[in-house]
Amino acid sequence: MTSNLPSLLLPDTALSVTGLTAYIQALLEQDQQLQQVWVTGEVSSATRYRSGLFFTLQDPDAQAAINCVVWNSQLNRLAVLPEPGEQLIILGRVQIYPQKGSYQLIVWQALPAGEGLRALRYRQLRKRLESEGLFDLARKRSLPPYPQTIAVVTSPQAAAWGDIKRTLKRRYPGLRVLFSPALVQGEQAPLSIVQAINRVERDGRAEVLILSRGGGATEDMACFNDERVVRAVAECSIPIVAGIGHQRDESLADLVADVYAHTPTAAAEQTVPLLADVYAEHQERIAVLNRTVTATLYQSYAELERLRSRLQRLHLDRQIRQETQSIAWVHQRLVQSTHQRLQQSIQHCHLLRQKLVALDPKSVLQRGYAVVCQEQTGSTVRSTADVTVGQALTIQLASGRLTVTVTNLHSDSTAAASILEDRIEPSSNYQL
Numbered sequence: 001m002t003s004n005l006p007s008l009l010l011p012d013t014a015l016s017v018t019g020l021t022a023y024i025q026a027l028l029e030q031d032q033q034l035q036q037v038w039v040t041g042e043v044s045s046a047t048r049y050r051s052g053l054f055f056t057l058q059d060p061d062a063q064a065a066i067n068c069v070v071w072n073s074q075l076n077r078l079a080v081l082p083e084p085g086e087q088l089i090i091l092g093r094v095q096i097y098p099q100k101g102s103y104q105l106i107v108w109q110a111l112p113a114g115e116g117l118r119a120l121r122y123r124q125l126r127k128r129l130e131s132e133g134l135f136d137l138a139r140k141r142s143l144p145p146y147p148q149t150i151a152v153v154t155s156p157q158a159a160a161w162g163d164i165k166r167t168l169k170r171r172y173p174g175l176r177v178l179f180s181p182a183l184v185q186g187e188q189a190p191l192s193i194v195q196a197i198n199r200v201e202r203d204g205r206a207e208v209l210i211l212s213r214g215g216g217a218t219e220d221m222a223c224f225n226d227e228r229v230v231r232a233v234a235e236c237s238i239p240i241v242a243g244i245g246h247q248r249d250e251s252l253a254d255l256v257a258d259v260y261a262h263t264p265t266a267a268a269e270q271t272v273p274l275l276a277d278v279y280a281e282h283q284e285r286i287a288v289l290n291r292t293v294t295a296t297l298y299q300s301y302a303e304l305e306r307l308r309s310r311l312q313r314l315h316l317d318r319q320i321r322q323e324t325q326s327i328a329w330v331h332q333r334l335v336q337s338t339h340q341r342l343q344q345s346i347q348h349c350h351l352l353r354q355k356l357v358a359l360d361p362k363s364v365l366q367r368g369y370a371v372v373c374q375e376q377t378g379s380t381v382r383s384t385a386d387v388t389v390g391q392a393l394t395i396q397l398a399s400g401r402l403t404v405t406v407t408n409l410h411s412d413s414t415a416a417a418s419i420l421e422d423r424i425e426p427s428s429n430y431q432l
Helices: 017-029 115-131 159-171 189-203 219-225 227-235 252-256 264-271 275-314 316-359 361-366 412-421
Strands: 037-048 052-058 065-071 087-097 102-112 149-154 176-181 208-213 240-244 259-261 371-374 392-396 401-405
Touching: 017 087, 037 065, 065 087, 115 227, 115 252, 149 159, 149 189, 159 176, 159 208, 159 264, 176 189, 189 208, 189 219, 189 227, 208 264, 219 227, 219 252, 227 252, 240 252, 240 264, 259 264, 275 316, 316 361
Parallel strands: 065 102, 149 176, 149 208, 208 240, 240 259
Antiparallel strands: 037 052, 037 087, 052 065, 087 102, 371 392, 392 401
């Protein structure tokens, strides 16, 4: 009996089911792309077991499906729990289940599909920017209290631009507003916003910048979560007020701005003061100043009255009389003391004058004494030892002068006797 089967080339060895499964497992589980992969689909069924949550994720047209499992240790970390009919985006890794020869997805995270991916990217960018300190309150700058020039970055067709102009005109007339147009929706919007901010900064006239757009769908606001826009706002040297969307909306540009307002109108209101409020504050400051001046005057008057009363209690007239008497008494003592010292000085001078008169050589001569001097030298002769026989001498009398010649020298006693014996007449001129 001949076989109708085509002839086949049989290998020497064949893989076992386990070997084939192990080979496939190695290929899939060691693939870098499959170790962390995002998969989107619709949950068709979900069952909770003791070990975890098992569910099936399939395409909406049911052309393909994959089994998924979330272990109990990971359930609390999911953003949403898989429910049948939910559109999800799943993060996980591919794992082979050898016992059934199938593969499954070990799930780490589950997000709502569509907006879920955008929300994930938003959270990742926000976390990174926050770690850089772009949202820190310490870097927020205060707005000038009374700006003269402000800039607005928004779309010229946006309703926000009209709201801002009306609000500024109503609150702070006379303000200069610089408009820097930009796209605030679509793929070109981030670059357009960055360029508009840079134009304002290069211009250099604006003291405050308002970045604004009206409300809209979430995807329309995506440009204000773009990293380029956020960094442009953070690096701008001009304080920025963000008024983007409505109160429920919050973008990364809002978080990095110096002031965050919920709406464009609120942004304009926070940028400039209300003129009526400024006037009221001015009037209040005037009132405070008047009260302060009045209070100071009252205090000064009270202090003056206190000092006046104190002066009255001190009886200054009596003190002045007492001081006048004291000064008169001191003056009298000073005059008496000066007169007494003057009299003492006069008496002392009189005694000195008498002594001088007594010691005056002329007075001695008036009493009959004479002064003997050597004729040649004029020196006074005080002893016989000072002269020689034949020497000429001059004798000074009280009236007149004699010139004599020494003929003889005697001792002190003899000389005294000679002097007593001889009488010299004033007009005589003779030799001894």
